[in-house]
Amino acid sequence: MREKRTRLSQTLRASALCTGVFLCLFVGSANANSELEGVSDEIARQQSQLAAHNKKLNALQSDLKTQSKRIDTLSKKTRQAQQTLQQTDVQITRLSKKQARLKQEMIAQQAQLAELIDAQYRQGEHDQLKRLLSQEPPAKLDRLTKYAEVLASTMREAIELLAATRTDYQLTAHQLKQQRDKQASLVAELTEKKQALEREQASQSQTAKKIRAKIASDNAYLAELKANKQRLQEQIAAAARRAQVKMAGIGKAKGKLHWPTQGKLLHRFGERQSGEVSWNGIVIGAKRGTEVKAAHAGKVVLSSWLRGYGLLIAVDHGKGDMTLYGYNQALLKDVGDTVTAGEAIALVGDSGGQSTPSLYFEIRRKGNTTNPIPWLD
Known part of the structure; x- marks a missing residue:
């Protein structure tokens, strides 16, 4: 009987132990599943946040692109209006001088x-008859008659010249009025365009500020930089393949290339931009709207907006040599245009999302970036 009770007790203890182990395993498994579900939820939440972040960033970049293109159009129209106004001013100055000269000529001719009228009057209305009836020698009479004829001829010429001068003066006055009216219209147009340009630039600045806030963290900024550089590499490679420019390159022009614009050097080639990413070119601070000039003769192979670089223009010089100009306010040349060294090709701006107007300048040789400084004059 005692042995039976002992075996029963052992059986109960074993059963309880198994039950305890099973319960522990069950509870442990439930906790593990719960933790896995929590991790999965967190991953899903972060992915959702990242997707929302990227969507917002892409939308802002799209807004920046649209605004940059509007600014590009307005800048070029403003520039054209300014040039026309300058030409009009030159015409007004020329016509004003001509008008003053004609006025002096008319005074002298009058x-x-x-x-001449006074001289003719002093001769008298019947002077010729009096001479004929007088006892003056024939030779003297001939001289007096000849004088009268010359005087009459000179008067006719003077009258005709004065009439021509007066007509020229009136025509000049009319042209001058037209130019002044045109000037007033251009000034009004220019003022309107400048105001529209300022509004667009203010909107662009706000968009750029939001973009900078979106990529404020080191990781986000680094990811954006890498993506931008990759996009640029692809665009440049495709443009070079399409263009097939047959020129001599810049190999013999080291130390002689034109500075694309004058200003303070904000970033140097090789300087750390973020993490392991360094600047592939230089950044020159300059006043918005300052002309950007081609460093060397070449052919435009890219002229468009590119994320991170804004309105960008690329000039192929042949032999695998290329110069890039980014952050522009306006692009003055189109793909296919041939440019000379020192020719204006763009206007300085901040279309890439920069906080201040500047120019990004890069030199590529056979696809590889190189320090621009030793190449510039």
Whole structure:
């Protein structure tokens, strides 16, 4: 009987132990599943946040692109209006000088005509008849007659010249009025365009500020930089393949290339941009709207907006040599245009999302970036 009770007790203890182990395993498994579900939820939440972040960033970049293109159009129209206004000012100055000269000529011609009239009057209405009836020698009479004829001829010429000068003066006055009216219209147009440009630039600045806030963290900024550089590499490679420019390159022009614009050097080639990413070119701070000039003769192979670089223009110089100009306010040349060294190709701006106007300048040789400084004059 005692042995039976002992075996029963052992059986119960074993059963309880198994039950305890099973319960522990069950509870442990439930906790593990719960933790896995929590991790999965967190991953899903972070992915959702990242997707929302990227969607917002892409939308802002799209807004920046649209605004940059509007600014590009307005800048070029403003520039054209300014150039036309300058030409009009030159015409007004020329016509004003001509008008003043003609006025002086008319005064002189009127004085000369008055003298001729006075001389003729002093001869008298019947002077010729009196001479004929007088006892003057024939030779003297011939001289007096000849004088009268010359005087009459000179008067006719003076009258005709004065009439021509007066007509020229009136025509010049009319042209001057037209140019001044045109000037007033251009000034009004220019003022309107400048105001529209300022509004667009203010909107662009706000968009750029939001973009910078979106990529404020080191990781986000680094990811954006890498993606931008990759996009640029692809665009440049495709443009070079399409263009097939047959020029001599820049190999013999080291130390002689034109500075694309004048200003303070904000970033140097090789300087750390973020993490392991360094600047592939230089950044020159300059006043918005300053002309950007081609460093060397070449052919435009890219002229468009590119994320991170804004309105960008690329000039192929042949032999695998290329110069890039980014952050522009406006692009003055189109793909296919041939440019000379020192020719204006763009205007300085901040279309890439920069906080201040500047120019990004890069030199590529056979696809590889190189320090621009030793190449510039």
